[in-house]
Amino acid sequence: MEQGRRRALAGIRILDFTWVVAGPVATRILADQGAEVIKIERRDSLDLGSRRGGFTGNLFRGKESTVINMADPRGREIARQLVAVSDVVIDNFSARVMHNWGMDYESIRQLKPDIIAVSMSGFGHTGPQKDYVSYGPTLQALSGYTLLMRHPGKGPAGWGYSYADMSGGYSGALAVLMALWHRKRSGQGQFVDLSQFETISSVVGPALLDVLVNNATLAPFGNRSQEAPAAPHGVYRCAGIDRWCVITIFSESEWQAFCRVLGNPTWTREARFTTLASRLEHQDALDRYVEEWTQQHTPEEVMRRLQPAGIAAGVVANGEDLDRDPQLRLRGYWAQVNTPEGDEVVLDGTPVKLSATPGYVAAPGPLLGEQTDTVLRRLLGYSAEHLAQLKAERVVASHAEIMAERQAVS
Amino acid sequence: MTDTTPTALSDLRVLDLTDLKGALCAKLLGDMGADVIKIEPPGGDAMRTIGPFLDGTPHRDRSLLFWFYNTSKRGITLDIHQPAGREIFTQLAAQSDVVIESFAPGTLASLGLGYDELKRLNPKLVLTSISPFGQTGPYRDYHSSDIIAEALGGMIYTNGAADDPPLSALGLQAYHSASFFAAIGTMSALWARDTLDEGQWVDISIQEAATAAVEHVAPFYHQGMGVQTRQGSLHWSRYFRVARCRDGYVMHCTLGDWTSLVEWVKGDGKEQDLGEPQWEDQMYRRDHAEHLFEVLDEWATDYSVAELMEGAQLRRIPYAMVRPLEALAEDPQLNARGFFSPVEHPELGRTFRYPGGPFFFTATPWRISRRPPLLGEHNEEVYRQELGMSEQRVLELASAGVI
Structure with a gap:
């Protein structure tokens, strides 16, 4: 103590x-x-x-x-x-x-x-x-x-x-x-x-500098990446009531590992998902496929399966999750x-x-x-x-x- | 034209080994006067490749993300993964007060630069480590990102409407919170250094920083009040909610001077049942927030955003315009107080307005003492003038890819 x-x-x-x-x-x-x-x-x-x-x-x-x-x-x-x-x-x-x-x-x-x-x-x-x-x-x-x-x-x-x-x-x-x-x-x-x-x-971060320097007009980011470009990048529905997980995939090797964990379903080989640039362009469609998978699992399972493969994934924690979080x-x-x-x-x-x-x-x-x-x-x-x-x-x-x-x- | 106003941290030297996760921590110290040397790999920090960019054109010296996080820092390139690079790093660390890093846990130790080695080299050094989950624990080696730390720290579950997915923060607020706590830890360790006569290791978990940045979720759970949920723009306290008015959105506030608010609404003949005495009770207003805001929403529709905010503030009711971020640039209060700082970029022949700092010190003002460094801009200054290397040596190191 x-x-x-x-x-x-x-x-x-x-x-x-x-x-x-x-x-x-x-x-x-x-x-x-x-x-x-x-x-x-x-x-x-x-x-x-x-x-x-x-x-x-x-x-x-x-x-x-x-x-x-x-x-x-x-x-x-x-x-x-x-x-x-x-x-x-x-x-x-x-x-x-x-x-x-x-x-x-x-x-x-x-x-x-x-x-x-x-x-x-x-x-x-x-x-x-x-x-x-x-x-x-x-x-x-x-x-x-x-x-x-x-x-x-x-x-x-x-x-x-x-x-x-x-x-x-x-x-x-x-x-x-x-x-x-x-x-x-x-x-x-x-x-x-x-x-x-x-x-x-x-x-606020770089978004405000973008306004000041580039006179930018900002659109809402939602749950899209505000750091390096990433796709998939979002909050996905999981099995259970109001259960959610987050998955963020930045690199090509992470994407390949993600596909492997999912068992390389056919959709992962569609041309529109082969590069980060094309995945970013088709994020909505990509998110629907990802969510089809996450909905079959609890957020804890998603995290347990993806993390050992080197993929950043986590539970969207509520008060109870925080209390029982093993890391905290x-x-x-x-x-x-x-x-x-x-x-x-x-x-x-x-x-x-x-x-x-x-x-x-x-x-x-x-x-x-x-x-x-x-x-x-x-x-x-x-x-x-x-x-x-x-x-x-x-x-x-x-x-x-x-x-x-x-x-x-x- | 050097600004000679004293700064709070002018006697501190900080080596900044961070990436995006911890860059704000070193900026917080640099903007208050510390001599921060940002150490980038010879190819440049990954932040330089992330937009937005000046005029929308990708360029390693024109990333506004890099700019935002790296003001008031000098910049050198150094590959600490090579033996010659490590040797140079130890020379710098021997002369520094603080090293801030955000590598995966164990990385510095694997290079022979862990806290124990650095302490032998410089017992007074403070090592501040910022990592996704901290230096210990079962998730220590897990992968993360800002939104994952936000999620695991409880920052997003209560954002958004009940039937929508939880919603991320604007800005990388898990990283930002971690950077503030890291700066607090660094300053605390420096304060203790004079008593202990030695430095220490500051271990910041971004997940924990995110957890500590939420006021209600864990405290209510631990008080036996269950799991807090999402309720759209309705604040957990149930005293604030967004309403649509004539030309945009406004943030209602039913906490504070109720009498003034209800008199105003009555004056417009829109009070419905709000004139009844039970509404004077703050707890009643909280418990009947849905009805209360329905009545107020209907009243607000005839007003403009500005009329509501000005009218409310005149009556000392904390209403606010729900404004676009762009409005900050022209905000009268921020501008009157000199919040935005002009920063000259001589290499571009242009001066830009940067966002200001989190606080205004009267004797030792926050200020951007230099624009973000170009890649390797201070190699000459640091390696030649300060470490006393020969021109030949610097050229050799550069051609070997060490710097």
């Missing part, structure tokens, strides 16, 4: 004001590698189900939930004291919020001159649309994904989820690390203005984490695997305010009396008090 070993980012303290989803993804990536993440929350924070595991637990795991009333000047003073002992302050509000709290970069650098501030807003802190509001699907629509992700002859489908939040999240984590590297060498902090709209636009399991991707209540939750692990300082999920998602006391004692040396007073005046709150209050109300 890796638990307890020193991790790469041990000693880095992050004051985390982020809310769903990109911001928490950024800080969870850093927490998995050992950064100390102090998550500042509101006492009326709405919990979407369990905070230990599931959607919320996956976002918050390994962080310390600290409830501070930022509407109260005394709460903001506590936050300023925390800034003074932190390396990084991160938020994903629009520009106004941190400014109104006196927590914008220009203000907090007075408290800690080498502080790094990363603000992950939707559209950035400058420009005519800086105050526009967005969620992941908003940004995906604006940046062209939703319209282009469609099957031929069908309406736009786009992502079924908020990939923009995930890409924004890993960009945020990378920004923190690069800014820390610069600080280590120069002694200087800085402000990083991360526009999630720009992040998602930056990862054997590499220990899933994190089984014990909760203080004596349960165990299964969380996504980290895809960032370091040989000498492996990352891990150190704790499940925190309950709201679970670490308020510990954080303020440990980092600011607050006494029990001081904490009691701050709680009585509703400047900070611990989990037990919030729960007691909510029960009294309901």
Whole structure:
């Protein structure tokens, strides 16, 4: 078990004001590698189900939930004291919020001159649309994904989820690390203005360069190759209910091997399928033949038969497939984490695997305010009396008090 | 006219042995100032043969796919499969901070360039390996591609309509996710290097990176909420769906300021039952999304895409135009913030606009410090000036096909 070993980012303290989803993804990536993440929350924070595991637990795991009333000047003073002992302050509000709290970069650098501030807003802190509001699907629509992700002859489908939040999240984590590297060498902090709209636009790839350079008009790719030309290349129906596999064949030798696995049926020798160029030209017809074969097999069988022959093939995994995937399991991707209540939750692990300082999920998602006391004692040396007073005046709150209050109300 | 603004990673040297699977990782470091040397086989990286091409004409120095992934890199040719090439590579690795590679697992080791050998040569080196399934496990040697990693990582099962096949991402997003996680791993390992006084091996599985790039599929399954399915353009949260309006498509959003939205719809007399108080409850809206969007779809048909987006944003409701990708080129916000970078290609006598970076650093800005290298463009600079080889030696290596 890796638990307890020193991790790469041990000693880095992050004051985390982020809310769903990109911001928490950024800080969870850093927490998995050992950064100390102090998550500042509101006492009326709405919990979407369990905070230990599931959607919320996956976002918050390994962080310390600290409830501070930022509407109260005394709460903001506590936050300023925390800034003074932190390396990084991160938020994903629009520009106004941190400014109104006196927590914008220009203000907090007075408290800690080498502080790094990363603000992950939707559209950035400058420009005519800086105050526009967005969620992941908003940004995906604006940046062209939703319209282009469609099957031929069908309406736009786009992502079924908020990939923009995930890409924004890993960009945020990378920004923190690069800014820390610069600080280590120069002694200087800085402000990083991360526009999630720009992040998602930056990862469209060569298609956008094609627009900028060639003035290209793009047609939907569907499931056709966006890397080297390949045919067959697609998602094929398999035996079973809503079961699918992917097959991608790039080279002539892969095509020959594919034909052999299928038993060299007559159609594979048709003139229109003999070269990659002709297969590309007749992809629809080719796909129908391929699917006649795949429909006789489960996706696992397709993968098991094609991979040993050197052909890239895989299962279109749903949630259950992911959980039982032998590769993910054997590499220990899933994190089984014990909760203080004596349960165990299964969380996504980290895809960032370091040989000498492996990352891990150190704790499940925190309950709201679970670490308020510990954080303020440990980092600011607050006494029990001081904490009691701050709680009585509703400047900070611990989990037990919030729960007691909510029960009294309901 | 050299730009003297400081860069964040100017003290780092990176050897980039990647192909398409990991090229973005080295670009992310290069665009932030690292000295990235892209090492290509003497015949050129396969990326150079993949379109789209400048003006649609295939040419090894005019692949826009190569261009996109290889900004801010110097380029040399070197065949590390030959002994003389390996020897040169070890000289470069001895002077570098990072090696990034995306060969099939075991390839570097079979050449005597595995992590253990590189570590003996340069204990502080960080080796970052990006591979389809990682360096271990039963699928280690399986073949893959971007869409296969997307599929096995759960990125595509929930895209598309229920009765259509699952739908791939736009862009090679399994590769892109892997490159970001690889860059995060590289920077984490560099950070730890000062404490450990040694480098380490970063093992990135593209499948795992894809799995980590989906927010809902595994978390809901592991919470006992079953298998998430495809539901067309309806987002899993059930607060977003595409609607057709007068001149195109718009992305509805029923999360956030409901009162403003329903007042707007009421003002047009199109609210049907949406004025009833139960709709104020966010959970009710989620549970009755089909009916809610039917009513809103009917309301939206009279509007243009721009009217809906502007009207909604004025009311602080996160609606968006479902735009063609082409619209990004003229987007006022991206242009006002200088997202697109002019990049000069002196060999063509032309300057092109490139997509910008994922973040804006105020003190050490992201920037494309050089256009993608022509094949072998920096051989002279690296071999003669930096490794001190004689002109004769360089000619010999070239004629032997080593460089």
